[in-house]
Amino acid sequence: MDNVWGSRPGIPADYAGISRTDFWTNTATLMGTERTGPDLTNIGTRQPSLAWNLLHLYQPRALVDKSIMPAYPWLFEIKSELGEKDVEVVVPDAYRKGITGRIVATQEALNLVAYLQSLKQVPLPDGKVPMEFLYKKSEIPVVVSGNTANLPDGKLLYNNNCMSCHQANGEGLKGAFPSLKGSSIVLGDDLELFVNIIMLGYDARPEYAVMNAVGTDNNLTPEEVTAIINHEKTSWGNNAKTVTPEEVKKDNGFYKINIKQITR
Ligand code: HEC
Incomplete structure:
Protein backbone atom coordinates (compact mmCIF):
# COMPACT_ATOMS: atom_id res chain seq x y z
CA MET A 1 0.00 0.00 0.00
CA ASP A 2 2.97 2.29 0.45
CA ASN A 3 3.85 2.04 -3.21
CA VAL A 4 2.37 4.47 -5.71
CA TRP A 5 1.91 2.57 -8.95
CA GLY A 6 -0.01 5.24 -10.85
CA SER A 7 -1.32 8.76 -10.44
CA ARG A 8 -4.29 7.50 -8.39
CA PRO A 9 -5.06 4.32 -6.42
CA GLY A 10 -6.33 1.34 -8.44
CA ILE A 11 -10.07 0.56 -8.52
CA PRO A 12 -11.84 -2.68 -9.57
CA ALA A 13 -12.88 -1.14 -12.89
CA ASP A 14 -9.17 -0.86 -13.84
CA TYR A 15 -8.86 -4.63 -13.92
CA ALA A 16 -11.99 -5.88 -15.66
CA GLY A 17 -14.94 -4.60 -17.62
CA ILE A 18 -18.24 -5.66 -16.12
CA SER A 19 -20.63 -7.22 -18.58
CA ARG A 20 -23.60 -9.58 -18.40
CA THR A 21 -22.58 -13.08 -19.49
CA ASP A 22 -26.14 -14.42 -19.49
CA PHE A 23 -29.47 -13.42 -18.02
CA TRP A 24 -28.44 -14.30 -14.47
CA THR A 25 -24.72 -13.52 -14.16
CA ASN A 26 -22.20 -10.71 -14.56
CA THR A 27 -18.48 -11.11 -15.14
CA ALA A 28 -16.74 -10.97 -11.80
CA THR A 29 -14.49 -8.05 -10.88
CA LEU A 30 -12.43 -9.24 -7.96
CA MET A 31 -9.43 -7.27 -6.77
CA GLY A 32 -8.11 -10.27 -4.83
CA THR A 33 -6.25 -9.90 -1.57
CA GLU A 34 -2.65 -10.56 -2.54
CA ARG A 35 -0.41 -10.34 -5.56
CA THR A 36 3.13 -11.65 -5.80
CA LEU A 119 -0.76 -0.72 -20.05
CA LYS A 120 -1.40 2.78 -18.79
CA GLN A 121 -3.74 3.79 -15.99
CA VAL A 122 -6.72 5.63 -17.46
CA PRO A 123 -7.80 8.92 -15.94
CA LEU A 124 -11.15 8.91 -14.15
CA PRO A 125 -14.07 10.24 -16.22
CA ASP A 126 -14.25 14.04 -16.50
CA GLY A 127 -14.87 15.91 -13.30
CA LYS A 128 -14.12 12.98 -10.98
CA VAL A 129 -11.45 13.81 -8.43
CA PRO A 130 -9.12 10.84 -7.81
CA MET A 131 -9.06 9.55 -4.25
CA GLU A 132 -5.94 10.17 -2.16
CA PHE A 133 -3.23 7.58 -1.76
CA LEU A 134 -2.45 6.29 1.70
CA TYR A 135 0.63 8.52 1.60
CA LYS A 136 0.17 11.74 -0.31
CA LYS A 137 2.91 12.90 -2.63
CA SER A 138 2.54 16.34 -1.02
CA GLU A 139 3.65 14.88 2.32
CA ILE A 140 7.21 14.63 1.00
CA PRO A 141 8.84 17.74 2.52
CA VAL A 142 9.29 20.55 0.01
CA VAL A 143 12.12 23.00 -0.11
CA VAL A 144 11.71 26.34 1.66
CA SER A 145 14.62 28.21 0.09
CA GLY A 146 17.92 27.49 -1.58
CA ASN A 147 18.91 25.58 1.53
CA THR A 148 19.74 22.07 0.33
CA ALA A 149 19.08 20.60 3.79
CA ASN A 150 15.36 21.08 3.19
CA LEU A 151 15.24 19.13 -0.05
CA PRO A 152 13.28 15.89 -0.40
CA ASP A 153 15.18 12.62 0.08
CA GLY A 154 17.39 12.32 -3.00
CA LYS A 155 18.38 8.72 -2.32
CA LEU A 156 14.78 7.59 -2.04
CA LEU A 157 13.88 9.46 -5.23
CA TYR A 158 16.89 7.92 -7.00
CA ASN A 159 15.82 4.45 -5.84
CA ASN A 160 12.28 5.00 -7.11
CA ASN A 161 13.09 6.68 -10.42
CA CYS A 162 16.60 5.85 -11.61
CA MET A 163 17.87 2.72 -9.89
CA SER A 164 16.00 0.27 -12.13
CA CYS A 165 18.47 1.13 -14.90
CA HIS A 166 21.48 2.87 -13.32
CA GLN A 167 21.54 0.35 -10.41
CA ALA A 168 22.00 0.85 -6.67
CA ASN A 169 25.77 1.26 -7.01
CA GLY A 170 25.35 3.90 -9.75
CA GLU A 171 27.44 1.84 -12.14
CA GLY A 172 24.65 1.02 -14.60
CA LEU A 173 24.94 -2.10 -16.76
CA LYS A 174 27.66 -2.39 -19.36
CA GLY A 175 26.24 -2.10 -22.85
CA ALA A 176 22.78 -0.95 -21.73
CA PHE A 177 22.78 1.75 -19.06
CA PRO A 178 25.78 4.07 -18.53
CA SER A 179 27.53 4.47 -15.18
CA LEU A 180 26.68 7.63 -13.24
CA LYS A 181 29.68 6.99 -11.02
CA GLY A 182 32.46 9.05 -12.58
CA SER A 183 30.14 10.29 -15.38
CA SER A 184 31.37 13.59 -16.83
CA ILE A 185 27.76 14.79 -17.08
CA VAL A 186 27.03 14.06 -13.42
CA LEU A 187 30.33 15.55 -12.23
CA GLY A 188 30.39 18.43 -14.73
CA ASP A 189 28.86 21.92 -14.74
CA ASP A 190 26.42 21.60 -17.63
CA LEU A 191 23.31 21.65 -15.44
CA GLU A 192 20.99 22.37 -18.35
CA LEU A 193 22.05 19.14 -20.07
CA PHE A 194 21.72 17.16 -16.82
CA VAL A 195 18.20 18.49 -16.12
CA ASN A 196 17.12 17.94 -19.72
CA ILE A 197 18.35 14.33 -19.65
CA ILE A 198 16.21 13.71 -16.57
CA MET A 199 13.14 15.58 -17.83
CA LEU A 200 13.24 14.78 -21.56
CA GLY A 201 15.20 11.53 -21.79
CA TYR A 202 18.41 10.79 -23.65
CA ASP A 203 19.40 8.84 -26.73
CA ALA A 204 22.82 10.14 -27.61
CA ARG A 205 24.90 7.00 -28.20
CA PRO A 206 24.20 3.74 -30.02
CA GLU A 207 26.13 1.64 -27.49
CA TYR A 208 23.49 2.38 -24.86
CA ALA A 209 19.75 1.85 -24.75
CA VAL A 210 17.33 4.79 -24.81
CA MET A 211 16.54 6.69 -21.61
CA ASN A 212 12.89 7.76 -21.60
CA ALA A 213 11.59 11.07 -20.20
CA VAL A 214 11.77 9.75 -16.63
CA GLY A 215 11.25 13.14 -14.94
CA THR A 216 8.30 14.16 -17.08
CA ASP A 217 6.71 10.69 -16.95
CA ASN A 218 6.85 10.78 -13.13
CA ASN A 219 5.93 14.47 -12.70
CA LEU A 220 9.17 15.24 -10.85
CA THR A 221 9.24 18.74 -9.34
CA PRO A 222 12.31 21.02 -9.58
CA GLU A 223 12.98 20.28 -5.88
CA GLU A 224 12.88 16.54 -6.50
CA VAL A 225 15.15 16.84 -9.54
CA THR A 226 17.58 18.93 -7.47
CA ALA A 227 17.61 16.29 -4.74
CA ILE A 228 18.29 13.51 -7.27
CA ILE A 229 21.07 15.49 -8.96
CA ASN A 230 22.72 16.22 -5.59
CA HIS A 231 22.45 12.56 -4.61
CA GLU A 232 24.19 11.54 -7.84
CA LYS A 233 26.84 14.24 -7.51
CA THR A 234 27.80 13.05 -4.01
CA SER A 235 27.35 9.24 -4.05
CA TRP A 236 29.42 6.19 -5.05
CA GLY A 237 32.65 8.16 -4.71
CA ASN A 238 31.34 11.09 -6.79
CA ASN A 239 32.29 14.35 -5.13
CA ALA A 240 31.02 17.30 -7.15
CA LYS A 241 29.51 20.64 -6.17
CA THR A 242 25.78 20.39 -5.34
CA VAL A 243 23.12 22.62 -6.90
CA THR A 244 20.07 24.51 -5.63
CA PRO A 245 16.46 24.35 -6.90
CA GLU A 246 16.88 27.95 -8.08
CA GLU A 247 19.75 26.89 -10.33
CA VAL A 248 17.78 23.90 -11.59
CA LYS A 249 14.85 26.13 -12.52
CA LYS A 250 17.02 28.81 -14.10
CA ASP A 251 18.03 28.76 -17.75
CA ASN A 252 17.15 25.19 -18.46
CA GLY A 253 14.46 23.02 -19.95
CA PHE A 254 12.24 22.93 -16.89
CA TYR A 255 9.92 25.66 -18.02
CA LYS A 256 10.40 25.05 -21.73
CA ILE A 257 9.07 21.54 -21.62
CA ASN A 258 5.89 20.89 -23.49
CA ILE A 259 4.88 17.42 -22.42
CA LYS A 260 2.92 16.78 -25.60
CA GLN A 261 6.10 17.13 -27.67
CA ILE A 262 7.63 14.13 -25.99
CA THR A 263 6.81 11.13 -28.14
CA ARG A 264 9.36 8.61 -26.91
C1 HEC B 1 14.82 3.06 -18.46
C2 HEC B 1 16.17 3.12 -17.99
C3 HEC B 1 16.65 4.42 -17.36
C4 HEC B 1 16.14 5.08 -16.27
C5 HEC B 1 14.93 4.71 -15.41
C6 HEC B 1 16.98 6.23 -16.07
N1 HEC B 1 17.97 6.25 -17.01
FE1 HEC B 1 19.46 7.64 -17.15
N2 HEC B 1 20.14 6.75 -18.87
C7 HEC B 1 19.61 5.60 -19.43
C8 HEC B 1 20.30 5.33 -20.68
C9 HEC B 1 20.03 4.16 -21.60
C10 HEC B 1 21.25 6.36 -20.85
C11 HEC B 1 22.23 6.55 -22.02
C12 HEC B 1 21.52 7.05 -23.26
C13 HEC B 1 22.47 7.27 -24.40
O1 HEC B 1 23.58 7.79 -24.15
O2 HEC B 1 22.13 6.94 -25.55
C14 HEC B 1 21.12 7.23 -19.68
C15 HEC B 1 21.93 8.33 -19.44
C16 HEC B 1 21.88 9.10 -18.30
C17 HEC B 1 22.82 10.16 -17.98
C18 HEC B 1 24.04 10.54 -18.81
C19 HEC B 1 25.24 9.82 -18.24
C20 HEC B 1 26.47 9.93 -19.07
O3 HEC B 1 27.55 9.99 -18.49
O4 HEC B 1 26.38 9.93 -20.29
C21 HEC B 1 22.43 10.69 -16.80
C22 HEC B 1 23.11 11.83 -16.05
C23 HEC B 1 21.25 9.97 -16.38
N3 HEC B 1 20.95 9.02 -17.30
C24 HEC B 1 20.57 10.23 -15.21
C25 HEC B 1 19.39 9.58 -14.83
C26 HEC B 1 18.58 9.95 -13.69
C27 HEC B 1 18.90 11.06 -12.72
C28 HEC B 1 17.54 9.11 -13.65
C29 HEC B 1 16.36 9.11 -12.67
C30 HEC B 1 15.65 10.36 -12.54
C31 HEC B 1 17.67 8.20 -14.76
N4 HEC B 1 18.81 8.53 -15.45
C32 HEC B 1 16.80 7.16 -15.04
C33 HEC B 1 18.58 4.82 -18.92
C34 HEC B 1 17.80 5.16 -17.83
Missing part, protein backbone atom coordinates in the same frame (compact mmCIF):
# COMPACT_ATOMS: atom_id res chain seq x y z
CA GLY A 37 4.56 -9.11 -8.24
CA PRO A 38 4.06 -5.37 -8.53
CA ASP A 39 0.90 -3.90 -10.04
CA LEU A 40 1.24 -3.69 -13.82
CA THR A 41 -1.80 -1.50 -14.57
CA ASN A 42 0.48 1.49 -15.12
CA ILE A 43 3.69 -0.25 -16.18
CA GLY A 44 3.54 1.38 -19.64
CA THR A 45 4.10 4.74 -17.95
CA ARG A 46 6.34 3.54 -15.13
CA GLN A 47 8.78 1.58 -17.26
CA PRO A 48 8.42 2.35 -20.97
CA SER A 49 11.97 1.31 -21.90
CA LEU A 50 12.16 -1.49 -24.48
CA ALA A 51 15.74 -2.39 -23.50
CA TRP A 52 14.85 -2.61 -19.82
CA ASN A 53 11.76 -4.74 -20.43
CA LEU A 54 13.54 -7.19 -22.74
CA LEU A 55 16.46 -7.70 -20.37
CA HIS A 56 14.02 -8.03 -17.47
CA LEU A 57 12.16 -10.82 -19.30
CA TYR A 58 15.39 -12.55 -20.25
CA GLN A 59 16.74 -12.39 -16.68
CA PRO A 60 14.96 -10.30 -14.02
CA ARG A 61 17.91 -10.72 -11.62
CA ALA A 62 20.21 -8.85 -14.02
CA LEU A 63 18.23 -5.70 -13.20
CA VAL A 64 16.55 -6.32 -9.88
CA ASP A 65 18.94 -8.10 -7.57
CA LYS A 66 16.49 -10.08 -5.44
CA SER A 67 13.63 -10.39 -7.92
CA ILE A 68 11.58 -13.59 -7.53
CA MET A 69 10.14 -13.34 -11.04
CA PRO A 70 11.02 -16.34 -13.23
CA ALA A 71 13.30 -15.77 -16.22
CA TYR A 72 11.92 -16.31 -19.74
CA PRO A 73 14.98 -17.21 -21.83
CA TRP A 74 12.85 -19.21 -24.28
CA LEU A 75 11.36 -15.93 -25.54
CA PHE A 76 14.81 -15.21 -27.01
CA GLU A 77 17.02 -16.91 -29.59
CA ILE A 78 20.77 -17.08 -30.01
CA LYS A 79 22.13 -16.00 -33.39
CA SER A 80 25.67 -15.81 -34.66
CA GLU A 81 24.92 -12.61 -36.59
CA LEU A 82 22.24 -9.95 -36.27
CA GLY A 83 19.67 -9.69 -39.06
CA GLU A 84 18.44 -6.31 -40.23
CA LYS A 85 15.32 -6.27 -38.08
CA ASP A 86 16.72 -8.18 -35.10
CA VAL A 87 16.41 -6.58 -31.67
CA GLU A 88 19.40 -7.61 -29.57
CA VAL A 89 19.25 -7.82 -25.79
CA VAL A 90 22.41 -6.69 -24.09
CA VAL A 91 22.88 -9.17 -21.26
CA PRO A 92 25.66 -8.62 -18.68
CA ASP A 93 28.37 -11.33 -18.79
CA ALA A 94 27.38 -12.70 -15.38
CA TYR A 95 24.03 -13.78 -16.82
CA ARG A 96 25.09 -15.00 -20.26
CA LYS A 97 25.95 -18.48 -18.99
CA GLY A 98 28.70 -18.91 -21.55
CA ILE A 99 26.54 -17.88 -24.53
CA THR A 100 28.85 -16.35 -27.11
CA GLY A 101 26.28 -15.48 -29.84
CA ARG A 102 23.91 -12.52 -29.99
CA ILE A 103 20.78 -12.81 -27.83
CA VAL A 104 17.83 -11.71 -29.96
CA ALA A 105 14.21 -11.09 -28.94
CA THR A 106 11.63 -13.31 -30.65
CA GLN A 107 8.43 -11.81 -32.02
CA GLU A 108 6.65 -13.20 -28.93
CA ALA A 109 8.97 -11.26 -26.62
CA LEU A 110 8.47 -8.07 -28.64
CA ASN A 111 4.68 -8.57 -28.62
CA LEU A 112 4.67 -9.12 -24.87
CA VAL A 113 6.69 -5.95 -24.26
CA ALA A 114 4.44 -4.00 -26.66
CA TYR A 115 1.49 -5.15 -24.55
CA LEU A 116 3.24 -4.11 -21.32
CA GLN A 117 4.04 -0.72 -22.86
CA SER A 118 0.34 -0.27 -23.68
